[in-house]
Amino acid sequence: MSIALAMLAEFEHEARITRKFLERIPQDKLGWKPHEKSHTAGELALHIANVPGSVVRSAQVDESPLPDFAALFKQPATVQDILSGHEKSIETVREILPTMDDARLMTNWSGMRDGKPVMTMPKVVFLRSIMLNHWIQHRGQLGVYLRLVGAKVPSSYGPSGDEG
Numbered sequence: 064m065s066i067a068l069a070m071l072a073e074f075e076h077e078a079r080i081t082r083k084f085l086e087r088i089p090q091d092k093l094g095w096k097p098h099e100k101s102h103t104a105g106e107l108a109l110h111i112a113n114v115p116g117s118v119v120r121s122a123q124v125d126e127s128p129l130p131d132f133a134a135l136f137k138q139p140a141t142v143q144d145i146l147s148g149h150e151k152s153i154e155t156v157r158e159i160l161p162t163m164d165d166a167r168l169m170t171n172w173s174g175m176r177d178g179k180p181v182m183t184m185p186k187v188v189f190l191r192s193i194m195l196n197h198w199i200q201h202r203g204q205l206g207v208y209l210r211l212v213g214a215k216v217p218s219s220y221g222p223s224g225d226e227g
Contacts, residue, residue: 066187067163070195074115074160077199078153083217084205085112085149090142092212104208106136108145111201116152118194119159122186126173129181156194 085108093105102110113135121127139145168187173180184192202219209216215225 066165066168067160070187070190071157071160074156074195077195078115078149078156080217080219081111081198081202082146082149084202084209084219085142085145087209087214087217088142088145088205089212089214092214093139093142095208095212097208097211102136103138104205104212105139105145107201107205107208108142109139109148110136111198111205112145112148113152114198114201115194116155118190119156121174122163122172122190122194123159125171126175126180129174129176160190 088104088108093108094103096103101107117130139148163186168190169185171183172186172189173183175181206216206219206223210224216223218226
């Protein structure tokens with residue numbers, strides 16, 4: 064099995080779990096945030112929805128500009144906007160990731176700022192670190208948000224306080 068197909072299988076598993084978390088966000092809590100320095104629930108959720116597709120698109124090339132991180136967190140109008148973004152992002156990964164062979168995944172990707180590399184790593188590491196690990200870490204944050212607003216937290220790798 065290729066690296067990309069193995070990663071895609073893991074991604075599919077994580078995408079299902081992530082969808083459960085995104086579906087639990089109460090519409091009336093999209094603007095809620097736990098602290099003045101935190102993102103709103105809606106901003107965090109939309110970022111989670113969009114991360115995989117954005118990262119896999121970036122991994123298609125050898126270098127790409129690093130995003131304006133403040134601009135990555137946009138306030139959605141509805142939970143449906145988040146879920147639609149998530150579906151689009153999943154479809155992007157399903158289309159692009161299987162086209163990347165092992166040799167290509169071992170080539171470097173560089174995140175650029177002002178024409179200079181800020182970070183350089185093999186594409187497989189970029190995908191593992193940002194498309195998966197970073198994504199899962201933010202999903203964990205969203206679980207805390209859900210608990211704090213009184214929503215039920217879904218199970219992920221084992222039971223939650225709300226699901227067996």
